[in-house]
Amino acid sequence: xxxxCNTVKILKILLVTCxxxxxxxxxxxLVAYSYVSRFFGMxxxxxxxxxxxxxxxxxxxxxxxxxxxxKSVTVIPPVISTVKNLFPSNTSQINTSNINQSSTxxxxxxxxxxxxxxxxxRNESLPLCPLVPPKLVGxxxxxxxxxxxxxxxxxxPDLQPGGRYKPKDCVARHKVAIIIPYRDRITHLxxxxxxxxxxxxxxxxxxxxxxxxxxxxxxxNRAMLMNIGFAEALKIYDYQCFIFxxxxxxxxxxxxxxxCPESPRHMSVAVDxxxxxxxxxxxxxxxxxLTKEQFLKINGYxxxxxxxxGEDDDMNGRIHRKGYKVIRYSVDVARYKMIKHTREKSNPxxxxxxxxxxxxxNRQDKDGINSLKYKVEKIEFLPTYTYILTTINQTExxxx
Ligand code: UDP
Ligand code: MN
Numbered sequence: 109x110x111x112x113c114n115t116v117k118i119l120k121i122l123l124v125t126c127x128x129x130x131x132x133x134x135x136x137x138l139v140a141y142s143y144v145s146r147f148f149g150m151x152x153x154x155x156x157x158x159x160x161x162x163x164x165x166x167x168x169x170x171x172x173x174x175x176x177x178x179k180s181v182t183v184i185p186p187v188i189s190t191v192k193n194l195f196p197s198n199t200s201q202i203n204t205s206n207i208n209q210s211s212t213x214x215x216x217x218x219x220x221x222x223x224x225x226x227x228x229x230r231n232e233s234l235p236l237c238p239l240v241p242p243k244l245v246g247x248x249x250x251x252x253x254x255x256x257x258x259x260x261x262x263x264x265p266d267l268q269p270g271g272r273y274k275p276k277d278c279v280a281r282h283k284v285a286i287i288i289p290y291r292d293r294i295t296h297l298x299x300x301x302x303x304x305x306x307x308x309x310x311x312x313x314x315x316x317x318x319x320x321x322x323x324x325x326x327x328x329n330r331a332m333l334m335n336i337g338f339a340e341a342l343k344i345y346d347y348q349c350f351i352f353x354x355x356x357x358x359x360x361x362x363x364x365x366x367x368c369p370e371s372p373r374h375m376s377v378a379v380d381x382x383x384x385x386x387x388x389x390x391x392x393x394x395x396x397x398l399t400k401e402q403f404l405k406i407n408g409y410x411x412x413x414x415x416x417x418g419e420d421d422d423m424n425g426r427i428h429r430k431g432y433k434v435i436r437y438s439v440d441v442a443r444y445k446m447i448k449h450t451r452e453k454s455n456p457x458x459x460x461x462x463x464x465x466x467x468x469x470n471r472q473d474k475d476g477i478n479s480l481k482y483k484v485e486k487i488e489f490l491p492t493y494t495y496i497l498t499t500i501n502q503t504e505x506x507x508x
Pocket of ligand 2: 354356446449
């Protein structure tokens with residue numbers, strides 16, 4: 109009897125010890141796991157991964173106040189520096205066989221496509237932007253006093269490096285590069301950007317601003333800078349269309365849509381300088397829009413117009429010779445203010461312009477985007493625009 113009692117007692121003790129040990133181990137595991145994971149920052153790493161997925165796309169959801177945004181910024185610079193490395197200071201010869209592959213973005217580097225390929229993760233869940241952007245206001249009071257680029261960024265906090273933007277809540281219908289031929293007009297650029305950025309955002313466009321400059325002492329070549337802007341912007345992003353934009357023209361109505369045109373569109377129809385009337389029927393200067401396909405079909409602008417005048421009339425000829433018609437919005441919408449200025453010494457009136465226009469027909473297929481030669485000095489992805497400084501060798505360009 110006593111032996112039986114003892115056995116039961118021993119069994120009871122064993123059972124209690126086992127249970128205590130199991131519970132103790134469970135508690136130890138729990139404490140140890142949470143301690144180790146905290147110590148090695150596993151939770152942090154996990155959160156960081158989420159933020160990378162959300163924010164890595166250049167235009168991903170962003171909130172500057174959140175720490176995740178700052179983390180995303182630390183991810184982007186190496187990519188941008190690679191972009192810079194892609195443009196060695198060599199003479200660039202445009203390979204149009206590359207550009208013509210319209211299904212795949214021309215000139216896109218593996219690094220860039222790596223970055224942009226992440227975009228659909230976010231975009232797939234978003235609806236297409238409405239055909240008529242709901243926040244347009246129509247006629248606008250224009251800002252005509254220059255403010256600093258820092259102020260411009262403050263007023264447009266959703267801008268991404270290089271002056272890029274795309275709508276947050278919907279997939280834009282148009283990917284547009286704004287190409288600004290530029291030399292030494294800083295206040296004009298400030299005024300234009302201050303006005304333009306909010307308009308383009310309201311128009312729900314996926315866009316980037318490219319300011320294309322050329323070194324002195326070569327005479328200014330507006331047309332060639334626009335060809336260069338076209339080629340360089342395509343290396344950066346898969347733009348569908350291009351709006352070539354004088355720096356001194358300020359849009360006065362946000363219903364003047366900076367979208368892809370069905371046919372080449374002249375946009376600066378009514379300018380205050382010309383009493384809001386078209387100065388002549390075939391004008392194509394100021395602000396004009398073309399799709400990538402249209403631009404390639406007409407072989408871009410002529411490269412031969414050094415100095416002021418003629419290149420826009422030449423472009424009008426190119427457009428019509430390739431079977432396109434120029435379209436325009438109505439004068440009450442396509443309105444602009446031109447900032448007053450004098451003509452620069454480095455942009456003298458081109459005495460050869462009429463001769464060049466008259467002989468343009470014979471050159472169209474060999475003078476243009478397919479014969480473009482230039483040197484990129486630098487590309488800067490600034491907060492409110494991308495700056496591209498080039499050198500053009502006039503003798504070489506004129507020799508063909
Ligand atoms: N431009 C520039 N710096 C110059 C000359 C021209 O930035 O020294 C650019 C600028 O975009 C300007 C465009 O070229 O709006 C056309 O030149 P300009 O304004 O002199 O010609 P306009 O259309 O007034 O006759
Ligand atoms: Mn002007």
